[in-house]
């Protein structure tokens with residue numbers, strides 16, 4: 001919710017403060033994460049669905065949730081993912097994203113996908129990957 005100038009100042013401040021150090025940043029602001037972070041882990045319903053270098057997440061996402069999340073950004077067309085986030089008290093069976101995934105298959109409803117290792121340290125938790 002910050003104006004562009006204040007946001008740029010804060011991004012620069014964080015960069016200066018963390019130079020030569022490790023930092024874990026938790027945010028919904030993917031653009032800011034890409035400016036500040038080397039690697040990004042995308043979470044949904046309490047688990048990591050995709051992890052890769054920041055530029056890979058932004059330009060070559062493999063998981064359907066990450067792809068949808070990026071399409072929902074104003075700079076990428078503002079196309080929201082249909083449906084809403086599930087309850088963490090009673091999360092969906094199988095793949096937690098299956099009720100909202102445009103590629104969901106029968107197996108997605110009952111089996112929990114494991115993280116698949118792709119190229120260059122890219123990880124994705126989806127039956128379509130790998």
Ligand code: SF4
Nearest residue numbers: 095098101108126127
């Ligand atoms: S495992 Fe199935 S439901 Fe989950 S993201 Fe992949 S295709 Fe979609």
